[in-house]
Amino acid sequence: MSIYNDVGTIKGVGEKTRAMFAQCGINNILDLLLYFPRDYEKANVVKDDNLLLGEMNIIPLIALEIQRDYRKNNKTITTVIFSHNNIKISAKWFNQPYMKNKFKLGQKYVLEGKIEKFKNIIYTINPKIVTETNGTEQVIKPKYHLKGKINDNIFRKTILQVMKNIRIKENLPEDLVKKYNLCSLDTAIRNIHNPINETILEKSLERLKFQEMFTYCLKVNILKEYLNKSTKGIYFNISPEIEELKKSLPFELTNAQNNVLKEILKDQQSGLPMNRLIQGDVGSGKTIVAIIALLNAVKNGYQVAFMAPTEILAQQHYNEVTKILDKFQINTEILTSSVAKRKKENIKDKLAKGEIQIIVGTHSLIQEDVQFKNIGLVIVDEQHRFGVLQRNKLNNKGKNIDVMVMSATPIPRTLSLTLYGDLDVSTIDQLPPGRQKIETYAVNRHYRDRVYKFALNEVKSGRQVYIVCPLVEKNETSSLCSVEGLYEELKEKYFSGISLGLLHGKMNNKDKEEIMQKYKEGDINILICTTVVEVGVNVPNATLMIVENAERYGLAQLHQLRGRVGRGSYKSYCILIADGKSEKTKKRMDIMKNSNDGFYIAEEDLKIRGSGELFGFRQHGENGFLISDIFEDIDIFKKALLESKKFFESKEDKDMELREKIIKSLEETAKYICFN
Numbered sequence: 001m002s003i004y005n006d007v008g009t010i011k012g013v014g015e016k017t018r019a020m021f022a023q024c025g026i027n028n029i030l031d032l033l034l035y036f037p038r039d040y041e042k043a044n045v046v047k048d049d050n051l052l053l054g055e056m057n058i059i060p061l062i063a064l065e066i067q068r069d070y071r072k073n074n075k076t077i078t079t080v081i082f083s084h085n086n087i088k089i090s091a092k093w094f095n096q097p098y099m100k101n102k103f104k105l106g107q108k109y110v111l112e113g114k115i116e117k118f119k120n121i122i123y124t125i126n127p128k129i130v131t132e133t134n135g136t137e138q139v140i141k142p143k144y145h146l147k148g149k150i151n152d153n154i155f156r157k158t159i160l161q162v163m164k165n166i167r168i169k170e171n172l173p174e175d176l177v178k179k180y181n182l183c184s185l186d187t188a189i190r191n192i193h194n195p196i197n198e199t200i201l202e203k204s205l206e207r208l209k210f211q212e213m214f215t216y217c218l219k220v221n222i223l224k225e226y227l228n229k230s231t232k233g234i235y236f237n238i239s240p241e242i243e244e245l246k247k248s249l250p251f252e253l254t255n256a257q258n259n260v261l262k263e264i265l266k267d268q269q270s271g272l273p274m275n276r277l278i279q280g281d282v283g284s285g286k287t288i289v290a291i292i293a294l295l296n297a298v299k300n301g302y303q304v305a306f307m308a309p310t311e312i313l314a315q316q317h318y319n320e321v322t323k324i325l326d327k328f329q330i331n332t333e334i335l336t337s338s339v340a341k342r343k344k345e346n347i348k349d350k351l352a353k354g355e356i357q358i359i360v361g362t363h364s365l366i367q368e369d370v371q372f373k374n375i376g377l378v379i380v381d382e383q384h385r386f387g388v389l390q391r392n393k394l395n396n397k398g399k400n401i402d403v404m405v406m407s408a409t410p411i412p413r414t415l416s417l418t419l420y421g422d423l424d425v426s427t428i429d430q431l432p433p434g435r436q437k438i439e440t441y442a443v444n445r446h447y448r449d450r451v452y453k454f455a456l457n458e459v460k461s462g463r464q465v466y467i468v469c470p471l472v473e474k475n476e477t478s479s480l481c482s483v484e485g486l487y488e489e490l491k492e493k494y495f496s497g498i499s500l501g502l503l504h505g506k507m508n509n510k511d512k513e514e515i516m517q518k519y520k521e522g523d524i525n526i527l528i529c530t531t532v533v534e535v536g537v538n539v540p541n542a543t544l545m546i547v548e549n550a551e552r553y554g555l556a557q558l559h560q561l562r563g564r565v566g567r568g569s570y571k572s573y574c575i576l577i578a579d580g581k582s583e584k585t586k587k588r589m590d591i592m593k594n595s596n597d598g599f600y601i602a603e604e605d606l607k608i609r610g611s612g613e614l615f616g617f618r619q620h621g622e623n624g625f626l627i628s629d630i631f632e633d634i635d636i637f638k639k640a641l642l643e644s645k646k647f648f649e650s651k652e653d654k655d656m657e658l659r660e661k662i663i664k665s666l667e668e669t670a671k672y673i674c675f676n
């Protein structure tokens with residue numbers, strides 16, 4: 001069995017299942033193996049008296065009594081009483097009357113369920129019947145982030161089938177595996193999908209994270225060297241239109257903006273390819289600096305591409321570019337997935353002929369078959385993604401073009417030096433004048449009434465409000481707030497007669513844009529949304545940001561969210577509704593209350609997180625890493641960085657062929673883990 005075989009070749013995977021896998025982007029066995037779980041469900045295996053209240057337990061029982069069904073709140077409730085070591089456990093099923101037929105009095109069973117206690121009654125709701133427990137002390141089941149009809153069971157079965165027939169070869173240098181006491185790649189991949197116990201699971205995660213970060217650092221090194229070698233770039237003149245543009249702005253650039261601009265223009269005049277990261281705190285005014293760089297490249301006769309991480313931001317950048325550069329008569333277009341097919345073809349055609357000078361789009365601009373006549377500068381607005389691979393691809397679009405990366409997330413200096421090790425870094429370390437401190441409060445759920453009344457007052461004074469929730473739809477099994485649930489709850493109770501808008505990632509792009517546009521124009525007063533608004537959205541009239549379940553977010557993310565207000569001259573507020581009672585949550589909320597400085601917050605965030613939080617799963621590939629979180633796994637990252645440097649340097653005098661082999665193997669698998 002080869003890892004590049006189609007999933008359809010796996011025993012038990014027919015056409016239908018194959019199509020289901022394809023919906024999740026899984027086409028071959030490698031895709032399947034690298035589709036890591038988003039979380040694990042753990043259950044304690046009860047032997048004698050080690051029953052854990054409030055936890056999932058797998059527990060052997062004897063059926064004592066089958067009670068008659070009854071109805072409550074429109075639900076049929078089925079109850080069977082069991083005993084375990086003389087403890088009575090009442091198992092209840094909702095709307096599953098057939099469950100009682102599965103038991104015979106006096107017989108032994110094994111059930112899996114969360115065991116709770118109310119007064120003197122020990123009970124479990126909707127437990128499952130378990131057939132095997134493998135004799136272990138704990139059962140750990142992976143949970144996957146799956147789309148469409150496929151479920152965890154089908155996924156697990158298929159993975160187990162593959163594991164029977166595959167051996168994964170070690171591919172890290174032997175001395176590294178030994179030095180850090182890492183488990184083998186084979187063990188890691190097997191246990192990530194089918195953990196024997198928690199210790200091995202943690203070792204497996206550690207190994208894969210190390211590998212992912214080691215590979216990442218290696219790529220940064222390779223890219224850096226490549227960029228250093230490709231010395232010939234484009235020579236740009238300083239166009240007189242820059243001064244004209246600056247004069248036409250309704251504000252003066254800050255010193256920090258001017259300094260960064262100088263660095264950019266120096267790069268442009270140097271005749272060497274620019275590879276620069278522009279960092280700045282939220283609202284520091286990165287966009288205008290980018291637009292000036294665009295203008296200069298265009299006035300030197302080159303085409304430019306401006307890429308944003310989301311469609312909303314691409315649209316916003318497009319509006320800003322066309323507005324600010326209006327009088328310079330530059331042909332500017334936007335290319336995103338919501339552009340109609342014919343128009344898209346037309347734009348691509350014009351780009352290839354050089355008839356469009358500025359193209360704004362999402363990151364997919366580089367994936368698509370977009371050809372340029374003479375591209376000279378690419379600006380990448382990178383959000384939280386550290387896309388070395390993507391940046392590498394840019395080099396295929398033109399010979400030694402200038403690349404400018406804008407990062408909207410303040411990153412601790414220690415990290416940015418390595419994450420963006422292939423780039424020169426400029427920092428806009430000053431906010432435009434007149435910005436007021438955003439007053440920040442952290443409250444618990446009991447203050448919600450006051451918070452919403454406060455929101456109402458803001459709206460009555462003509463301002464606008466954001467309310468951010470972690471979920472899109474209501475989920476009966478979760479106490480987290482959802483966009484749809486909150487909308488239902490608030491629309492009559494607090495906000496009747498007020499225009500509310502909903503915005504989340506499950507909406508199609510056209511609807512998202514429409515809502516955002518309405519909000520910008522002030523037709524929507526309160527926007528209830530998920531973190532799709534997180535980065536870069538600019539609505540100066542918005543003055544209140546409410547974050548529900550604030551304990552769920554990282555500090556960098558909260559800071560980004562808060563940065564959506566205080567963008568105009570009005571006094572602005574951020575209210576974090578956090579229910580976590582832990583010391584850590586309290587500390588985190590305090591940092592938010594006491595500081596508005598993104599770089600300081602990022603450093604503090606890093607300190608609090610520390611190591612040992614190996615379960616920091618992100619959605620599949622969200623920030624460019626499949627399994628690692630650069631903040632939470634900082635300790636592993638440091639080791640990987642050190643070793644990658646040594647590894648790279650030890651290969652210094654080796655020939656280019658070897659280098660290219662490494663790059664090729666990294667890019668072919670393109671998912672950080674290479675099998676051989």
Ligand SMILES: Nc1ncnc2c1ncn2[C@@H]1O[C@H](COP(=O)(O)OP(=O)(O)OP(=O)(O)O)[C@@H](O)[C@H]1O
Pocket residue numbers: 251252253254257280281282283284285286287288408432433535536537538540563567
């Ligand atoms: N020097 C300045 N003086 C006054 N206002 C400015 C200045 N520079 C930019 N602005 C304005 O500040 C606002 C924020 O700028 P911009 O959207 O570029 O921020 P940003 O750095 O991209 O922040 P974020 O990362 O939050 O998107 C915009 O409304 C912009 O017009």
